[in-house]
Amino acid sequence: MNRAGRPGGVRRNRDADWNAWPVADYLAENYRHLHPCDIGVICHHSAFYRQFAPGSIGRSLEFGAGPNLYPLMLASAASRHIDALEPSTANVGYLRDQLARGPDDSWQAFYTLCRELDPGLPETPAEALARVRIVPGDADDIPEGAYDLSSMNFVAESVTEDFAEVTALCAAFVRSVRPGGYLVASFMERMPSYRIGAGPPWPACPVDADAVGSVFAPLTAELKINRLAKDRTLPEYGDTGVLLMTARRPDS
Ligand SMILES: C[S@@+](CC[C@H](N)C(=O)[O-])C[C@H]1O[C@@H](n2cnc3c(N)ncnc32)[C@H](O)[C@@H]1O
Numbered sequence: 001m002n003r004a005g006r007p008g009g010v011r012r013n014r015d016a017d018w019n020a021w022p023v024a025d026y027l028a029e030n031y032r033h034l035h036p037c038d039i040g041v042i043c044h045h046s047a048f049y050r051q052f053a054p055g056s057i058g059r060s061l062e063f064g065a066g067p068n069l070y071p072l073m074l075a076s077a078a079s080r081h082i083d084a085l086e087p088s089t090a091n092v093g094y095l096r097d098q099l100a101r102g103p104d105d106s107w108q109a110f111y112t113l114c115r116e117l118d119p120g121l122p123e124t125p126a127e128a129l130a131r132v133r134i135v136p137g138d139a140d141d142i143p144e145g146a147y148d149l150s151s152m153n154f155v156a157e158s159v160t161e162d163f164a165e166v167t168a169l170c171a172a173f174v175r176s177v178r179p180g181g182y183l184v185a186s187f188m189e190r191m192p193s194y195r196i197g198a199g200p201p202w203p204a205c206p207v208d209a210d211a212v213g214s215v216f217a218p219l220t221a222e223l224k225i226n227r228l229a230k231d232r233t234l235p236e237y238g239d240t241g242v243l244l245m246t247a248r249r250p251d252s
Contacts, residue, residue, distance in 0.1 A: 011193065011203035013160040013169075018088040023067050025197035027106075029235050031068060034109045037231035037242050038070065041153070041186050042110070044226065044244045045074050046117035048184045052078035052149075054120040057182075061085060061147040063139070063173050064155035067094040069103055069129065070110040071151050076128035077120035079149065087138040095134050102126045139172040149182040157187045158194075161203045167215050174219045179252040183220065184245070187212055189227060191239035212243055220247035 031038070057079040062071050065084035075082045086092050098104065103111075103125045111125040122128050135141075156169035177183060190206040209225050216223050228242040 010161045012162050013165055013203070016159070016203055018159075019090055021066070021088040021090045022196045022199050023090050023094045025199065027067055029196060031070075031110075032106045034113065035231055035233050037228055037234065038110065039113065040228040041242065041244065042070060042074065042113050043117060044186075044228075045071070045151070045184055046114065048182075048246050049074055049078050050118055050120075054078065055080050057148045059083065059147050060149040060151065061142070061176050063142070063150055063152035063176065064159070065095065065134075066091050066154075067098075068153060069098060069107050069125070070114060071153050072132050073107075073111050073114050073121065073125060073128045074118070075149070075151060076122060076131050077118050079131060082132045083135045083147070084132050085135045085137055085142065087136070089136075092134055092136050095132075099129055099132060099134065103129060139169050142172060142176045144175050145178040145181070147177045147181060149184075150176045151183075152185040154186060154188055156185075157191065157207045158202070158204045161193060161205050163205050163207075163211070166205050166207065170215045171219060174216070174247075174249055177249045179249055181249045183247045183249065187243040187245070188237065188239045189230075189241040189243050191237050194237045207243070208240075209243055212245060216245065216247055219249075221250045223247040 054077050059081045060075050060079040062084045065086045107125055115121040150173055152173045156166045190208055191204050192206050193201045193204045195201055212225055224246050226244040230241045
């Protein structure tokens with residue numbers, strides 16, 4: 001039995017073909033409209049970023065950026081340089097296109113909300129994304145302590161069925177920042193492996209606030225975990241809501 005109580009082998013991160021990530025279907029299901037859970041994540045993350053004066057963060061990381069542009073936009077008031085780390089060639093292709101051509105019109109509503117909540121953001125989404133560099137690669141490629149701030153949205157729990165691997169991905173996320181560095185993250189709550197559109201199942205590990213706390217409490221300081229109610233405007237992914245986290249890597 002795996003942690004989700006299903007018989008058979010646990011699907012690990014390397015067992016999924018991330019290069020085949022269904023970008024168009026994922027965007028259509030999650031990010032072509034501003035859903036209540038996006039508003040919740042943006043409100044939470046904006047409050048986190050507002051503690052920093054514009055331009056006061058030298059380097060920040062988006063860990064497993066996928067095709068989601070709003071975390072990159074949110075980072076652009078505080079951060080002078082933003083690295084979008086992403087292993088999937090499909091997602092890297094979408095990100096490169098968005099940076100080259102300018103973001104799809106559907107991102108404007110996300111940006112309007114981000115800028116309402118953080119007036120330090122540049123005037124346009126294109127200016128915000130000008131600070132972003134795409135870094136093809138995965139968690140194993142992150143240099144230790146290279147960043148002042150790291151953000152991770154729907155990655156550690158949404159890319160493996162193995163709780164030990166979730167823990168290792170979260171540890172890599174914490175190690176990506178220097179001692180004293182800042183962390184902000186979101187997690188699907190209790191989401192089992194899921195499908196996007198009519199595609200194959202993608203591996204996920206159901207986590208709740210206690211599980212996220214048990215992973216981060218030994219590794220971080222100033223840990224805070226909040227949650228958002230389940231968003232019923234999204235497809236049924238089997239989750240019970242979203243968990244939101246902020247913390248710092250302890251000073252050494
Ligand atoms: C559920 S998607 C979330 C994408 C995006 N962060 C968002 O907010 O929508 C999971 C992402 O994690 C990436 N990923 C998978 N394995 C990874 C790994 N080992 N290290 C970093 N990212 C990984 C996938 O390619 C995908 O973009």
